[in-house]
Amino acid sequence: MGMKASDEGKRKIKVALEKKKLKPLAKETLQKVTLELHISETTWKAFVYAERLLGNETFKRCCELLDLNWVEIVDSLQTSKYNWNSAPSPEPNFYGRDRELAILKQSVLSDRYRWVILYGFGGIGKTQLAVKLGAQVQNQFDRLIWQKLSYTTPKDKLLTDLLERLSLDNAQITSNLVEGFLEELKRQRILIILDEQDLYEEGKHTDGNRDSYKDYCNFLHQLSLERHESCIVLTSRERPENIGAAASLIKAYEIKELDVDAGCNILKYIELPKDLTFNEQTGSELVQRYGGNPLALKLVAFLIHDSFDGNVREFLNKHERSLVVPDGIEIILKSLTKTLSKFEKNILQYIAKASDSVSLDELYENLPTEMYYSDLSKVLQTLKGRSLIIGDSEGNEVFCTLQPMVRKFVQRQLT
Numbered sequence: 144m145g146m147k148a149s150d151e152g153k154r155k156i157k158v159a160l161e162k163k164k165l166k167p168l169a170k171e172t173l174q175k176v177t178l179e180l181h182i183s184e185t186t187w188k189a190f191v192y193a194e195r196l197l198g199n200e201t202f203k204r205c206c207e208l209l210d211l212n213w214v215e216i217v218d219s220l221q222t223s224k225y226n227w228n229s230a231p232s233p234e235p236n237f238y239g240r241d242r243e244l245a246i247l248k249q250s251v252l253s254d255r256y257r258w259v260i261l262y263g264f265g266g267i268g269k270t271q272l273a274v275k276l277g278a279q280v281q282n283q284f285d286r287l288i289w290q291k292l293s294y295t296t297p298k299d300k301l302l303t304d305l306l307e308r309l310s311l312d313n314a315q316i317t318s319n320l321v322e323g324f325l326e327e328l329k330r331q332r333i334l335i336i337l338d339e340q341d342l343y344e345e346g347k348h349t350d351g352n353r354d355s356y357k358d359y360c361n362f363l364h365q366l367s368l369e370r371h372e373s374c375i376v377l378t379s380r381e382r383p384e385n386i387g388a389a390a391s392l393i394k395a396y397e398i399k400e401l402d403v404d405a406g407c408n409i410l411k412y413i414e415l416p417k418d419l420t421f422n423e424q425t426g427s428e429l430v431q432r433y434g435g436n437p438l439a440l441k442l443v444a445f446l447i448h449d450s451f452d453g454n455v456r457e458f459l460n461k462h463e464r465s466l467v468v469p470d471g472i473e474i475i476l477k478s479l480t481k482t483l484s485k486f487e488k489n490i491l492q493y494i495a496k497a498s499d500s501v502s503l504d505e506l507y508e509n510l511p512t513e514m515y516y517s518d519l520s521k522v523l524q525t526l527k528g529r530s531l532i533i534g535d536s537e538g539n540e541v542f543c544t545l546q547p548m549v550r551k552f553v554q555r556q557l558t
């Protein structure tokens with residue numbers, strides 16, 4: 144593991160330098176450093192300004208030179224074995240998901256998938272599930288790193304960050320970052336949790352961003368084909384394409400709606416100035432209308448509190464025919480549908496118009512004129528991969544439907 148100074152540590156380094164009448168990067172200082180520590184100017188600069196992790200020995204010797212106790216200087220968060228740095232706090236009122244957690248734990252620990260993808264609709268609880276999963280399996284790994292993944296970050300930058308947090312003195316990082324990273328995955332058993340940030344954030348949904356998302360997926364795919372004991376967990380609003388062929392190494396697992404009990408618990412224990420009033424039936428109706436989506440439930444709970452004095456029945460009666468889609472969910476839907484093709488939109492619209500679920504046969508019979516039969520399965524795959532349609536089967540028949548918020552959005556806004 145490597146070390147770097149904490150903010151307080153940096154301040155102490157500055158004071159120690161002043162005490163010794165040394166300027167951080169002055170010629171005499173650098174001469175002294177090269178002579179006494181045999182390290183390069185860039186390493187010294189990285190130490191003074193905590194720019195990156197240094198090898199433990201190098202870090203300690205730099206501290207000694209300034210008569211500092213390294214223990215008081217080092218950033219302990221950076222160096223701990225389990226590095227949760229940028230992870231969100233665990234949801235204190237977390238409900239349900241026992242089944243999902245059991246499956247995911249098995250995927251990571253027993254089945255030893257090298258890439259586990261938790262995909263599902265925005266706000267469905269992927270990140271919180273990954274927090275739980277990480278906490279429950281971390282002691283089976285040598286290291287854990289939680290990393291926010293923004294597709295606008297160049298891959299090399301991400302790899303450099305990860306390598307620094309994993310270990311290494313820059314001198315040890317080989318010039319080929321991919322090879323260096325792979326080496327680390329082989330050397331220790333590491334759990335890396337990549338938590339998707341902004342693929343769909345408003346305004347950021349550009350073609351460039353999408354290309355870079357695909358690049359990342361290809362890269363993670365390639366890593367999974369290499370032999371190692373580490374595991375990468377990715378949260379994503381979309382199921383990556385073309386991973387089918389490596390199904391024994393890659394697990395793509397869709398996070399679906401919360402069960403009704405868990406959803407009702409969210410409504411019951413959400414912190415509001417005044418509790419919501421509802422019974423088993425109204426609670427379960429609300430949870431189902433909002434697709435068991437914890438984010439949607441939280442948002443709508445505020446609305447019911449503010450506009451209906453907390454009375455769930457009244458809210459449901461008032462909006463029986465016209466579902467309220469909270470703004471936060473509408474933003475997600477806008478970005479999820481923005482890059483859909485004409486056919487994909489057509490199919491969504493067809494399903495949204497039907498009052499019930501639609502069988503595959505019916506879809507085949509009603510294809511838009513320019514669309515071929517062979518296109519349909521690809522279209523459905525994309526839509527399912529973004530959790531925009533729900534598939535179900537009865538005997539040999541396959542049916543598709545939309546969750547109510549998606550239906551409303553498609554009917555009103557998707558043109």
Ligand SMILES: Nc1ncnc2c1ncn2[C@@H]1O[C@H](COP(=O)(O)OP(=O)(O)OP(=O)(O)O)[C@@H](O)[C@H]1O
Pocket residue numbers: 234236237238239240263264265266267268269270271272339378379380401405409437438441
């Ligand atoms: N099982 C749960 N019980 C209670 N609250 C939950 C649960 N899962 C998620 N939440 C809450 O719902 C909200 C959305 O959860 P989270 O951020 O994990 O969703 P996400 O799927 O990662 O969303 P995004 O696609 O935007 O990243 C958060 O406020 C989270 O605390």
Ligand SMILES: [Mg+2]
Pocket residue numbers: 269270271338339378
């Ligand atoms: Mg998330």
